[in-house]
Amino acid sequence: MLLARFAESQAHTARARALTAEDALRQQTSLQQQLTHQAFHDALTGLANRALFFERLEHALDRPAAAQNTVLLLIDLDHFKDTNDSLGHPVGDELLITVGHRLLGTARHNDTVARMGGDEFAVLAEDLKDFPAQTYAQRFLDRFQEPFALSGHRSVFITASIGVVPITEPATFHDALRNADIALYAAKERGRNRAEVFEPAMSQAQQSxxxxxxxxxxxxxxxxxxxxxxxxxxxxxxxxxxxxxxxxxxxxxxxxxxxxxxxxxxxxxxxxxxxxxxxxxxxxxxxxxxxxxxxxxxxxxxxxxxxxxxxxxxxxxxxxxxxxxxxxxxxxxxxxxxxxxxxxxxxxxxxxxxxxxxxxxxxxxxxxxxxxxxxxxxxxxxxxxxxxxxxxxxxxxxxxxxxxxxxxxxxxxxxxxxxxxxxxxxxxxxxxxxxxxxxxxxxxxxxxxxxxxxxxxxxxxxxxxxxxxxxxx
CATH class of the missing domain: 3.20.20.450 (EAL domain)
Structure with missing residues (x-):
């Protein structure tokens, strides 16, 4: 009888040790997932961060057939600093979160939406065959015409400027980003609250x-x-x-x-x-x-x-x-x-x-x-x-x-x-x-x-x- 109880106690201890090891493995896996998520996602908005966006952009450009139907959007909020200064940084952060959610809701299911830092966002649309790049960018501009509802029943209006780069031929990672930045600058220079598709002549204008x-x-x-x-x-x-x-x-x-x-x-x-x-x-x-x-x-x-x-x-x-x-x-x-x-x-x-x-x-x-x-x-x-x-x-x-x-x-x-x-x-x-x-x-x-x-x-x-x-x- 005592021998049976001892055997049962030993089995229980073994099961407990196995469960403890399983819990430890599960916790380790969960921690690893959290660290990985933090490494590739923006802490404020939960969107993809620069590192993940760059990785997916490089991956898209490495596939020439797919790259020809890829569109890169660089989105910058107009006069966000003034809004942030006048309303306060907590409201400014809430606005950035709300903007991120709206961008995510406007993009297609498989598109990558990222916060690049500050008030700058980016969208990567692969296999975009249904409509032109300008039309796709206009979808996002249209959503900015609606007020952003924040806590405290506060509504904020803010517009955005968008630089658009359709990848119509093999391009390098750095060329795509540079051209998107140049197109974004052109949108700002031409009055803001608009989208501009990159053209080679824009490079000369930026140098001027x-x-x-x-x-x-x-x-x-x-x-x-x-x-x-x-x-x-x-x-x-x-x-x-x-x-x-x-x-x-x-x-x-x-x-x-x-x-x-x-x-x-x-x-x-x-x-x-x-x-x-x-x-x-x-x-x-x-x-x-x-x-x-x-x-x-x-x-x-x-x-x-x-x-x-x-x-x-x-x-x-x-x-x-x-x-x-x-x-x-x-x-x-x-x-x-x-x-x-x-x-x-x-x-x-x-x-x-x-x-x-x-x-x-x-x-x-x-x-x-x-x-x-x-x-x-x-x-x-x-x-x-x-x-x-x-x-x-x-x-x-x-x-x-x-x-x-x-x-x-x-x-x-x-x-x-x-x-x-x-x-x-x-x-x-x-x-x-x-x-x-x-x-x-x-x-x-x-x-x-x-x-x-x-x-x-x-x-x-x-x-x-x-x-x-x-x-x-």
């Missing part, structure tokens, strides 16, 4: 961008930048009521660089902040000089364009206050021009800064009004004083459709007690048509191109004499 960025860093120390001024005219009388400050760049002894070429580079590189402050100071300094020296000079206003990057900087109102104090230029004579898209797309961040600026006495002008976001509701909420009719409407102001649009903008401006300025007047027919429609102010090459300060002073003096003689008659 890099050269401009490098030279622009030295433009201020080398005194290559200048400010020209275009008069704003009171259409009923022809009197000059203000000027708009416009930045110009003469790069060394070469031809001038157009603003539409170098200003986007300045914004991409962050150089727009120091350059924008310099323009503001120059404009206020010149404005104070004209107030003190020209007949009726104190009635002259000076408008300065402000980029979205400047306006989102919480230090910008203090910069304006300091410049006004240094130059002695009256705040009521300073007009800050802000594009309509900047005001509307990030109103939560920009509106408080605008209200602070208006509390200083500065006036706010909405530039490019009517190009996509305009609505009476927005104007009611935005603390603005002036709207500028975009030159695309002025160019075709003779058509009935554009005539109706201009009349609608004028009506809105009158109802909300806003001044209205028409941009881009190039001939007397446009000037007469706008005057007939009741537009109070305008500017354009018909009246004067942008002029350097000394030439503008001569223009203002001559214009004042002509205006005075007409009124005397």
């Amino acid at each position: 961008h890099a050269r401009i960025a490098q030279d622009l860093r030295h433009a201020l120390p080398r005194n290559e930048l200048s400010v020209h001024y275009q008069p704003v005219i009171h259409l009923p009388t022809g009197q000059v009521t203000g000027v708009e400050a416009l930045l110009r760049w003469q790069r060394g002894d070469r031809s001038p660089i157009p603003p539409e070429v170098f200003v986007p580079v300045a914004e991409d590189t962050g150089l727009i902040r120091p350059i924008g402050t310099w323009v503001l100071r120059e404009a206020c300094r010149h404005g104070r000089h004209w107030h003190d020296t020209l007949p009726r000079g104190k009635a002259l206003s000076v408008a300065v364009n402000v980029s979205g990057w400047q306006l989102k900087d919480h230090r910008f109102p203090d910069t304006v206050r300091q410049v006004l104090h240094e130059t002695g230029f009256p705040p009521v004579s300073l007009v800050l021009e802000i594009t309509e898209s900047t005001l509307v797309t990030d109103a939560a961040t920009t509106s408080p800064h605008i209200r602070t600026l208006r509390d200083l006495g500065v006036r706010i002008s909405i530039d490019d009004f009517g190009t996509g976001y305009s609505s009476l509701a927005y104007l009611r909420d935005l603390p603005a004083d002036i709207v500028k009719i975009d030159q695309s409407f002025v160019l075709r102001c003779g058509s009935e459709a554009n005539k109706s649009l201009i009349q609608a903008i004028l009506h809105i401006g009158h109802a909300l007690d806003l001044d209205v300025i028409a941009e881009g007047i190039e001939n007397p027919h446009q000037a007469q048509r706008l005057h007939t429609l009741g537009c109070p102010h305008g500017q354009g090459f018909y009246y004067s191109p942008p002029l350097p300060p000394t030439a503008l002073e001569a223009y203002l003096t001559t214009r004042a004499i002509l205006t005075a003689s007409r009124s005397h008659k």
Whole structure:
């Protein structure tokens, strides 16, 4: 009996040891799986990480037949840093997680969706035969048009830019990634919230961008930048009521660089902040000089364009206050021009800064009004004083459709007690048509191109004499 019990005890001990060894093996296997998962997946979103994405991309490119139907998407969130800074990092992390889930839900079942780091994601689609690469990328863009629902019943809107690389011939791993990055840069440069398919010419454009960025860093120390001024005219009388400050760049002894070429580079590189402050100071300094020296000079206003990057900087109102104090230029004579898209797309961040600026006495002008976001509701909420009719409407102001649009903008401006300025007047027919429609102010090459300060002073003096003689008659 004792012998039987001893044998049973020994068997139980053996089973326990076997179970313990099995548990240990199971725990070891589970730990190994966890470590492997962590090595190849992003800790925040749970998506594939760079290492796993690179491995699958290399594997796809190693199979020439399959590679010809492979599409690589590089996706970068637009202005995520501003969103992250304004809402806080915990909300920013939650947004990244939500974006990752939506990308995963938009991709096909066998596609690889990865977070490459920061706010950059990637999608690898193999055997994509059903539709073109651009159409596939558009699926993702469309999903970004919907708000991202976060905790606390908060909804966040954010757009994305996408670089698209269809692998139509054998390619190396590094070529595919480089071309995707170049295409992504092109999407950013062309306005964001879009997808661009890689083309060889994009490489040349990126090299040109890099050269401009490098030279622009030295433009201020080398005194290559200048400010020209275009008069704003009171259409009923022809009197000059203000000027708009416009930045110009003469790069060394070469031809001038157009603003539409170098200003986007300045914004991409962050150089727009120091350059924008310099323009503001120059404009206020010149404005104070004209107030003190020209007949009726104190009635002259000076408008300065402000980029979205400047306006989102919480230090910008203090910069304006300091410049006004240094130059002695009256705040009521300073007009800050802000594009309509900047005001509307990030109103939560920009509106408080605008209200602070208006509390200083500065006036706010909405530039490019009517190009996509305009609505009476927005104007009611935005603390603005002036709207500028975009030159695309002025160019075709003779058509009935554009005539109706201009009349609608004028009506809105009158109802909300806003001044209205028409941009881009190039001939007397446009000037007469706008005057007939009741537009109070305008500017354009018909009246004067942008002029350097000394030439503008001569223009203002001559214009004042002509205006005075007409009124005397």
